[in-house]
Amino acid sequence: MTKARTGLVKTDKGQQTRATILEAALQMFRERGYEQTTMRAIADRAGVALGNAYYYFHSKEHLIQAFYGRTHEEHLSVADSVLTKERDLKARLLGVMRAKIETVEPYHQFAGKLFATAADPHSPLNPFSDESDPVRQESIAVFADVVTGSTTRVPKDLMTELPYMLWLYHMGIILFWIHDSSPHRARTHRLIDRSVEILVKLIGLASNPLMRPLRRSAVRLMAELREDVSS
Amino acid sequence: MTKARTGLVKTDKGQQTRATILEAALQMFRERGYEQTTMRAIADRAGVALGNAYYYFHSKEHLIQAFYGRTHEEHLSVADSVLTKERDLKARLLGVMRAKIETVEPYHQFAGKLFATAADPHSPLNPFSDESDPVRQESIAVFADVVTGSTTRVPKDLMTELPYMLWLYHMGIILFWIHDSSPHRARTHRLIDRSVEILVKLIGLASNPLMRPLRRSAVRLMAELREDVSS
DNA sequence: GAACAATGTTGAACCTGTTCAAAATTATCT
DNA sequence: AGATAATTTTGAACAGGTTCAACATTGTTC
Numbered sequence: 420m421t422k423a424r425t426g427l428v429k430t431d432k433g434q435q436t437r438a439t440i441l442e443a444a445l446q447m448f449r450e451r452g453y454e455q456t457t458m459r460a461i462a463d464r465a466g467v468a469l470g471n472a473y474y475y476f477h478s479k480e481h482l483i484q485a486f487y488g489r490t491h492e493e494h495l496s497v498a499d500s501v502l503t504k505e506r507d508l509k510a511r512l513l514g515v516m517r518a519k520i521e522t523v524e525p526y527h528q529f530a531g532k533l534f535a536t537a538a539d540p541h542s543p544l545n546p547f548s549d550e551s552d553p554v555r556q557e558s559i560a561v562f563a564d565v566v567t568g569s570t571t572r573v574p575k576d577l578m579t580e581l582p583y584m585l586w587l588y589h590m591g592i593i594l595f596w597i598h599d600s601s602p603h604r605a606r607t608h609r610l611i612d613r614s615v616e617i618l619v620k621l622i623g624l625a626s627n628p629l630m631r632p633l634r635r636s637a638v639r640l641m642a643e644l645r646e647d648v649s650s
Numbered sequence: 651m652t653k654a655r656t657g658l659v660k661t662d663k664g665q666q667t668r669a670t671i672l673e674a675a676l677q678m679f680r681e682r683g684y685e686q687t688t689m690r691a692i693a694d695r696a697g698v699a700l701g702n703a704y705y706y707f708h709s710k711e712h713l714i715q716a717f718y719g720r721t722h723e724e725h726l727s728v729a730d731s732v733l734t735k736e737r738d739l740k741a742r743l744l745g746v747m748r749a750k751i752e753t754v755e756p757y758h759q760f761a762g763k764l765f766a767t768a769a770d771p772h773s774p775l776n777p778f779s780d781e782s783d784p785v786r787q788e789s790i791a792v793f794a795d796v797v798t799g800s801t802t803r804v805p806k807d808l809m810t811e812l813p814y815m816l817w818l819y820h821m822g823i824i825l826f827w828i829h830d831s832s833p834h835r836a837r838t839h840r841l842i843d844r845s846v847e848i849l850v851k852l853i854g855l856a857s858n859p860l861m862r863p864l865r866r867s868a869v870r871l872m873a874e875l876r877e878d879v880s881s
Numbered sequence: 882g883a884a885c886a887a888t889g890t891t892g893a894a895c896c897t898g899t900t901c902a903a904a905a906t907t908a909t910c911t
Numbered sequence: 912a913g914a915t916a917a918t919t920t921t922g923a924a925c926a927g928g929t930t931c932a933a934c935a936t937t938g939t940t941c
Binding site for chain 1: 887888889890891892893
């Protein structure tokens with residue numbers, strides 16, 4: 420049903436051209452933002468014809484997806500180095516979240532457009548879409564690791580859903596970050612600090628027997644949420 | 651800083667033309683979706699020249715804003731009738747949420763694009779932007795009413811932030827609804843049922859002295875979130 | 882190496898959102 | 912009414928994303 424993978428590359432030369440175009444695009448996106456960067460300009464800087472850019476990227480939006488994958492990989496590696504060092508849940512979550520923000524910072528200016536495109540359910544960039552499933556799964560796996568690799572014990576039923584919950588939480592933070600125009604993104608950092616603290620408290624509380632009914636409803640709710648997404 | 655109000659209307663005739671164009675637009679959006687509807691087609695159906703549509707709506711996106719305002723008003727009135735009948739917090743919140751979904755249902759098909767546009771921080775449609783402030787404030791006021799008009803007592807510090815929290819929650823539900831392709835939007839309705847139940851439980855728990863520290867951090871977090879938005 | 886197929890590249894043409902100067906209409910004033 | 916100003920309407924022109932048929936290059940087969 421969904422489109423084929425972006426870009427038809429069968430040759431080394433093809434690979435090379437594709438990379439050149441992507442490089443040109445990301446560079447210009449950083450320099451003058453998404454809107455201001457014209458497909459013609461990208462092709463020019465890459466030294467290819469306009470049509471050639473479309474041979475490798477079905478649309479201007481698909482260039483965003485490439486960016487997506489790139490920062491994602493970067494985040495994976497930075498997050499990984501945090502997760503091998505720390506055992507404390509709070510430190511782990513904090514580290515991963517900070518890594519995310521830092522990874523993505525150079526693109527703050529055009530991240531808005533990115534997210535906007537991504538919000539459209541018909542867009543392949545949509546974080547809930549089939550097409551972004553691989554990236555999403557990896558992302559969720561990171562949050563699973565955050566919890567399982569920590570010293571905090573989590574009730575089994577919650578453990579099933581917690582990674583996805585944290586992923587959603589992290590999407591919320593990204594949303595805030597996009598709107599954050601404070602110097603050095605200070606507010607986002609403060610928000611992360613505070614929200615992580617609360618989350619960790621909540622996760623701690625979750626084991627309390629008093630919390631059981633609430634926890635169960637929350638878990639069931641999440642399960643349903645996920646079901647909808649993947650169907 | 652921000653643009654003047656959409657559409658410069660000084661005359662009855664102007665008002666009339668504006669309405670005709672908006673009507674044509676919404677109708678076509680419903681029929682074939684946002685993307686498929688061309689500004690030229692809208693102008694045609696409204697029986698005016700292309701440029702004239704732009705005289706009343708600065709851009710195609712601004713037509714969405716008009717739609718926004720319209721469903722908003724409709725929701726206000728439906729919600730109001732619920733809030734005068736019911737005293738029980740759960741029933742009130744449930745009623746308001748269901749009213750929202752029903753109001754917005756006819757536009758499900760192009761709501762995706764709507765939300766996508768809205769997600770861009772530079773867009774005037776952005777629900778956090780100055781330009782949508784009036785609508786947002788009214789919306790938040792509804793949720794304030796939901797709580798204060800109910801029989802449930804809420805700690806004062808929480809009460810300050812709760813309406814905004816509920817508004818955010820409602821945005822989340824809308825986001826889910828947009829992605830919901832189940833028949834009759836069954837999943838969204840189930841999600842509302844379950845999440846409202848949880849929320850009401852949580853609000854009940856919030857008065858518990860044990861919850862005080864957590865509640866306080868949550869409130870402070872929210873206050874900060876809002877601050878960022880309005881600055 | 883010649884013939885053929887697969888892959889990559891080109892640029893003109895198309896579509897649609899948007900702008901704008903000029904024209905038409907309507908309101909206001911004397 | 913006539914003159915003048917304000918408002919509304921027009922359509923041509925522009926810009927940038929996208930498509931596509933033709934051309935060029937590279938790989939494969941005999």
